[in-house]
Amino acid sequence: MEILRVENLTKVYGKDESKVVAIDNISFTVDKGEFVAIVGASGSGKSTLLHLIGGVDRPTSGKVFIDGKDIYKMNDDNLAIFRRRQVGLIYQFYNLIPILNVEENITLPCDLDNRKVDKQELNNLLKTLGLETRRKHLPNELSGGQQQRTSIGRAIITNPSIILADEPTGNLDSKSSDEIINLLKKSNKEYKQTIIMITHNIEIAKIADRVIEIEDGKMRK
Amino acid sequence: MNIFKKLTVRSFKLNKKRTIGTIIGIVLSTALICAVAGMATSLQRSMVETIVKDTGYYHLKLSNVTNEDAEKFRNNRDVKDVNVVKDVGYSNLEGNTNSDRPYIHLYSMDMNSFDNMHLELIDGRYPENSNEILINEDILKYSTKEYKIGDKVTLNLGDRYAGEEYINSGWDYLPYEYAYKPDGSQKTTSNELVIGENISEPQRITEENLKVNFSREFTIVGFVSNNDMPIRRISFIQDAGFACITNGLEEGKKDIYIALSNPRNCEEDFKEMIGLELNSGNFADTDYVYSINYDLLNWEALSASDSTIAMIFAVAIVAIVIIMITSVYCIKNAFSISLTEKIKMYGMLSSVGATKKQIKKSVIEEGMLLSLIGIPVGILAGILAVYILVIIVRKILNGVVDVEVVFSISILPIIIAAMLGIVTVYLSCLSAARKARKVTPLEAIRSTKEIKVNSKKVKSPKIIKKIFGIGGVIAYKNLKRSKKKYRTTVVSIAISVFIFIATSTLITYAFEAMGGYYEDYDYNIKVISTKTGGEELLDILHNEKFEDYTLIYGVSHREESAFMTLQDENIVSDFAIEKMGYNETDEYAPQATVIGLDNKDFKKFAKELNLNYNTVKDKIIFNDYSNIYQEDGTTIRGRTYNYKKGDTLKGELNGEKFDLEIAEITDKMPSGLEGATYGNGAIIINVDGYKDRIDFEPTDIAINVENPTEVERNLSETYHDCTVQNIDKQVKFYQAVRLLTSIFAYGFIVVITLIGVTNIFNTLTSNIELRQKEFAMLKSIGMTRKEFNKMINLETVFYSFKALLYGIVLGLIASFAIYKAFAKSLDFGFIWPIGAIIAASVFVLAIIFIIMKFAISKINKQNIIETIRKENI
Secondary structure, three states: OEEEEEEEEEEEEOOHHHOEEEEEEEEEEEEOOOEEEEEOOOOOOHHHHHHHHHOOOOOOEEEEEEOOEEHHHOOHHHHHHHHHHHEEEEOOOOOOOOOOOHHHHHOHHHHHOOOOOOHHHHHHHHHHHOOHHHOOOOHHHOOHHHHHHHHHHHHHOOOOOEEEEEOOOOOOOHHHHHHHHHHHHHHHHHHOOEEEEEOOOHHHHOOOOEEEEEEOOEEEO | OOHHHHHHHHHHHHOHHHHHHHHHHHHHHHHHHHHHHHHHHHHHHHHHHHHHHHHOOOOEEEEEEOHHHHHHHHHOOOEEEEEEEEEEEEEEOOOEOOOOOOEEEEEEEOHHHHHHOOOOEEEEOOOOOOOEEEEEOHHHHHEOOOOOOOOEEEEEEEEEEEOOEEOOOOOOOOOOEEEEOOOOOEEEEEOOEOOOOOOOOOOOEOOOEEEEEEEEEEEEEEEEOOOOHHHHHHOOOOOOEEEEEEOOOOOOOEEEEEEEOOHHHHHHHHHHHHOOOHHHOOHHHOOOEEEEOHHHHHHHHOOOOOHHHHHHHHHHHHHHHHHHHHHHHHHHHHHHHHHHHOHHHHHHHHHHOOOHHHHHHHHHHHHHHHHHHHHHHHHHHHHHHHHHHHHHHHHHHOOOOOOOOOOOOOHHHHHHHHHHHHHHHHHHHHHHHHHHHOOOHHHHHHOOHHHOOOOOOOOOOHHHHHHHHHHHHHHHHHHHHOHHHHHHHHHHHHHHHHHHHHHHHHHHHHHHHHHOOOOOOOOOEEEEEOOOOOHHHHHHHHHHOOOOEEEEEEEOOOOOOOEEEEOOOOOEOHHHHHHOOOOOOOOOOOEEEEEEEOHHHHHHHHHHOOOOHHHHOOOEEEEOEEEEEOOOOOEEEEEOEOOOOOOEEEEEEOOEEEEEEEEEEOOOOOOOOOOOOOOOOEEEEEHHHHOOOOOEEEEEEEEOOOOHHHHHHHHHHHOOOEEEEEOHHHHHHHHHHHHHHHHHHHHHHHHHHHHHHHHHHHHHHHHHHHOHHHHHHHHHOOOOHHHHHHHHHHHHHHHHHHHHHHHHHHHHHHHHHHHHHHHOOEEOOOOOOHHHHHHHHHHHHHHHHHHHHHHHHHHHHOOHHHHHHOOOO
């Protein structure tokens, strides 16, 4: 079942002489439960593509459908609401809120929705993430790996339609990297979570079901 | 708890400095507004009570009304109170030896009037019927007979006559009177009683007599003081009789004092009660003989038709506007800074799915939360400030001026302050909210907003590198490329400077306006010679051995002229011709007054003018300034002549010719002649140097003593060829007024400056904190501490000078505008606010220097790597 459809997506920055075509007419689909890796050289447009899929940036032209909905038909507020319920975002540099503890960072999307989080679910999640003993700690009291795990927790707590991860292991040592990748794999296999992950590490890309290559803003077939 | 509230509270706790800085800003501005409002209400209350103390609480006095009328008014629902005072008549009193006040003047008041008019008793109780009487205690001083409570006195009450002429109640005993000729013109006064206007033959009568109407026996039940306010109010100053009071003889025509229930309705009430239209200008509308207590009415109703009230209103409003501008700016800045620090967080929230509305709401809630703390504290602080001020003012004015100083805060100023405070905060965070809304998730993710750089190539002038090193180059490029970042800093400093200069100017002009009335006197007794020769003044100095005095000389009255004729050509100024009525072609040459000072006093005066005595002792000091009051109500100041400092004045005095070099042209006068203006010019000259050419005689002495009352009495009794003036009370009053005005004015500036300083502090510390990573990175790649300091100092210098420049220019413009506003009534010329500019510059540079130093030392202490790694917590 199709969960994501990208149609003729184009993103252009600047104009005339300083024009940069970051994404050039890309189209593809992703089925529910797939684990897709996007690879490409630095500056090839991977992050831009991910942001466009997540509704965090607006395309110059083209459409993105998530779970059947044309997300760019929505206005900013509706897009924000959609995003907090249906899209999980994981970044290279964790981007946690420094004044909230682990638990609070994880439940953030639900809090924005004013939705109560099931205590049992939260505990299970923390257990899975290996963060039980750290639940009340602030981000600056965590190691890199722990911070990233928190990010992941934030991304999956709402059971979103799709998880977007931008170089999630880029900032981590090999051990932590393995942890993270295993978590993502687990999420994908056990909870049927659809994951699109950007990486420049071929080894990591091997875990995915499918690899999309981006070069100079275009998909390589 | 709602996640946003949680975030807000947490970030408050973590960034205490910022939070406290913002709260202080809110507290200061709310306190200031509340204080201004509170001072206004206290002032109103104080004025009302002062007036009531003097006049009693009444708004309308009607003379000679009937019983029915008195009752009618009493029953009028718009009337709060009616006090009845009936003039019963005069009587002799056994044993009274006072030849100027041989009578008793009996008044009767109804029972409730005693309390209402606050009649104070020295002894005894109020009379309860018409057989009881209160005796004026002054009588006891002059009576050979002793009167005690319980004694009985018989009074033969009647009216005073001079022959057949009825003498009006209240007139002096055998008063001075003018005699009028049949054609209405006067003859001069005489010491004998002459009554009547337009009589065919002036009559001279030397005795008055009493035509008795009835006799009555009274029992003395108490004594009143002649100085008691109610007594002074109902009686007359030089009355031939001492006022005594009884109760119950109010039949017949009497005076009533009416107090309105609602003074604000006075126009309607007066119209309804006596048919009087207040503002119609037609005073004959009513048949009643009335007198309105305008002072009380104006202050109770806060009527702007009283010019003092109008001026105070204007000042208060201007003050509040200045406060609001400064605070809105300061608080707005504080929120903007707080927002900048949290931009990443807002972007993150946005990327996780917070809507723009949620973010905007969060920012505004943050503001409201801070006001919840700041505003009540501010109001309390404001009330406390007013309370303290009232105590201080009371202390200063105590014994100097007979006023009531009352602390009064009604709920109105509190509400006003709270509302204005909330409005200020709301406006401030509205703009921050708008900015927060615009933050896209991407900006937060990529932290790109910080690096909004002008891609233009910025070449730094070689000289910068030479003098300031690489640090300077970076600083320069920073400034050129990220102008927006510095704009807030520059603007906040500029605004603080501008407000400071504008307020200083306002105060300077206010003082100038008062200046003519409230000079700084350094003496309290003035002795003026009344006899030619003035030798007695020298006797006084010799005998009394005064040490602190100024002796003023003039040309002797024995001489033909006291004025020096000015023989220079074309010496009269255009100002004098146009405004003072000098005639260009006048055949008489202008003449200036000659004023002499001996060595000691000339030296003192020269010193006041910052002149070196030794160089000027043979020269003259010239003052030809005058204030001309024009037809349109404005006052302008100008000079009569065209002389300049250094010119030689050619003059002729009583046959002698003089060439006098002008050492200084000034608008000041020596001690003893403060405030005097000589429209024809005053030549102040050293007596000792010229006494062989000019015949001087002493004319005035200005003495400073510690016991002015005693000295005044002593001198008046001993020396009779002079007049003695005790201006101690006046001087103290002027000093008190100056002091009070200074306190208020400078207090105001201090608080406004504090708001400005809070602002600058917030801005600078935030700037530094936001760039910690950048600094750490610079250090990590090898910038030494010295170079780093230089870079920061340079940046500081660059933008503080820029800010100062803008602030000073704006301040000058404001000063000029203020000058123009004042010039409508007083034009003394534009005064450059040099003092304020220097003060502001020094102060700003000092503050910035201190803050930067403090911030830099903090940075220098930090660990480089930790800084680079950590988040902006």
